Amino acid sequence: MHELTRQQTAVMTMEATCAESxxxxxxxxxxLSDADFVTTLxxxxxxxxxxxxxxxxLQGRS
Known part of the structure; x- marks a missing residue:
């Protein structure tokens, strides 16, 4: 049972990380679509x- 809990926690962490990313x-x-922001950078x-x-x-645009 401990291994199942560990794996579930790992999956939840990965999903949260993916969502944040x-x-x-x-x-x-x-x-980056704001020209003023890009100029400042x-x-x-x-x-x-x-x-x-x-x-x-680039992946997000396709």
Missing amino acids: TLLANILEAL TAHGFDTLPRVLYERL
């Missing part, structure tokens, strides 16, 4: 995204 990707996509030296994040954003 999707939410953050959606927020970031909305922010670029002005502060943030002109690239980590590859994994970029790929995740």
Whole structure:
């Protein structure tokens, strides 16, 4: 029974992490569609995204 509880907890944690990741990707996509936000990022030296994040954003568009 202990193993079942451990696995259920792991699944719930993974589902929560996936939901949070999707939410953050959606927020970031909305922010990156704002030209003023992108200009501010670029002005502060943030002109690239980590590859994994970029790929995740591309997945959301297809």
